[in-house]
Amino acid sequence: MPNSRPLPTIPVNTIGRLSLYRRLLLEQVEAGARQVYSHELARLAVSTPAQVRRDLMQIGHTGSPKKGYELKQLKENINALMDDSDGQGIGLAGIGYLGRAIMNYFGGRNPKLTIKAAFDTDPDKINRVISGCRCYHIDQIPEVVKKENITIGIVTVPSSAAQDIVNRFVRTGIKAIINWAPTPLQTPPDVFVESRDITMSIEKAAFYAKTLNSKKK
Secondary structure (H helix, E strand, O other): OOOOOOOOOOOHHHHHHHHHHHHHHHHHHHOOOOEEOHHHHHHHHOOOHHHHHHHHHOOOOOOEOOOEEEHHHHHHHHHHHHOOOOOEEEEEEOOOHHHHHHHHHHOOOOOOEEEEEEEEOOOOOOOOEEOOEEEEEHHHHHHHHHHHOEEEEEEOOOHHHHHHHHHHHHHOOOOEEEEOOOOOOOOOOOOEEEEOOHHHHHHHHHHHHHHHHHOOO
């Protein structure tokens, strides 16, 4: 396995906001706009002008008080930071309802990011094309990751199988994993993990709904 490397110095939350800004900028470009001011982008992103300016300074982009930010150049600068010029392949493990929903939703949204392969253990799914993506047995993860140049793993398997899948991904050299299984994962320090726990999110929302509604009584 390659030597450990530190994660990039740009904060994770900043990367998330830059992704949001890019989508908003694309909408503005498609609407015919050429410039945008920090307060306009902040309003669209439900943020503050100061936060927008700080985030864009992270990529060395500064605007003009009179003209704001030139949309096309700003979008290109964010692209240069976020995207790999050669594109990146994604492997998704677990073709249940959630896995299929992710494949259907994300397909074609970013030409630089493509779900190249899906993995499962169900004989009825293996060697089939599902939602436009070929499905392989999980034992084929090493060869398929190498063949398809996959650099990102998505985990949508049950929690009992999640760590095994992550271990398989990590052994192939994958350094970025999105985990939808409702369980914490053990990974090396040089592997980035983004966890999404649907149950936790719903229960957090339920807590605030209960708390805020109780104040009305």
